[in-house]
Amino acid sequence: MGPDQFGLLVDRHAAALALYARQWCSTPEDVVQEAFLKLVKQCPAPRNVVPWLFRVVRNGAISVARSEKRRRRYETAAAEELPAWFESNEGTGLDGEAAAAALRNLTPEERETITLHLWGGLTFEEIAQVAECSSSTAHRWYASGLESLRERLHVHVRNQF
């Protein structure tokens, strides 16, 4: 993998990977950086790079989250300083903070599936590989999570207006 291709991967997927890692840990950038460094060390390079990156980020973020739970003092402080998940975009009609709050209230499986599909751009087969489940299960989690988001964000109310 050349430096140009590596830089393109960083530019395109770093934000989505960080959003994905943010579900578990408070230091998603470190996890994403380690995932990219692991990718460089891979010989040969993985066949599907993007799902591989999401899988490595998932494992790293869960590992970091476990170590964070041991330090409860810092966990509270980190929860208070959580950065925004989304940039403010008024053109979409959705508030970023409200969307992030709604996402936090989903089950971990639903949140993970929605994040991978909407912002990671992964298909349900690739999501199944990352989350270690079947593609139908991933699709079911996605549909139920989307329904929960729709109810919490009151989209049906907005559409009616």
Next chain:
Amino acid sequence: MSETNSDLEKALRALAPTPAALDRDCLMFRAGQASRVRSGLIWKVTSAILGTAAVVLAVLLIYRPPSEPRLVFVEVPAPAPKENPIPLPPEKPPYLEQTPGPVPDRRLPDLAYYRLQQQVNRFGVDALPRLSTNPEPPSIEPPIDRVGKQPPTTAPMQFFPWQ
């Protein structure tokens, strides 16, 4: 999937995640370092294995137990006795088979005849031995040629076919 959910998907997808606070240059630099480490890892591992093997062999050489003479008894079966071996005729060496036998020298004249001729030439016909009346012919020693072979005949010589 319902139309409402499709609209919600579009709206959610339009939300851009917060950019990761990654130092891109630092990440690229560390990626380059990591790739260099990977390329040099083969030689490091190879040298480590060979160095370990050399140390182990040196230790084995130093603490090698002294070699002691070792006696090994091997049973050799006794050869079976031969029953009345038939002596084979000695084979002639090849050089004897190839050597031709003595060839009589045909160039020399008959020795008895030669002597008689010399005597006749020297002393005349009187030198010829007298024919005795005895029924037994005078015994003339058979001449011996140079190679020790008797002449083919000792009968009275007939020099002319009509005699």
